[in-house]
Amino acid sequence: MVFTRRLPDGFVITDRRSVLDIDAIHRFLAEESYWARHRTRAITEAAIAGSLCIGLYTPDGTQAGFGRVITDRATMAHLSDIFVLPPYRGGGHGQAIVEGLLFHPALRSVRRWSLSTADAHALYARYGFEPYLEPEKQMIRMVPPPTA
Secondary structure, three states, X not given: OOOEEEOOOOOEEEOOHHHOOHHHHHHHHHHOOOOOOOOOHHHHHHHXXXXXXXXXXXXXXXXXXEEEEEEOOOOEEEEEXXXXXXXXXXXXXXXHHHHHHHOOHHHOOXXXXXXXXXXXXXXXXXXXXXXXXXXXXXXXXXXXXXXX
């Protein structure tokens, strides 16, 4: 089942792998991100292949952002490589990517979420993430099990 959501401004988030622009994703990660600078194309491709991914697209279909989650799809998930390209920042698109991953139908049973960040603590705190182990860069979110 494909997850797709149209945002109020016409942008779209989807987990359809066939529309991922691997060139744009790799270029940003390897050249502009602080966390994956110099990552090889082969590593980027392997990371995408082993993860649940969401792309953010402009109304004309251009890749505008990306996020992935490393997960067993049952109990744990780690958010990674979340970004919005500079021209598309400031419109809530980063939040849409995070929400798309946190509330993805395939991850409903996940209770333990983690991530690493050096600069987006406030964004993740909105979703219940708290500092963890290395508080300046690691965060965790524990979701209680559903009540009967």
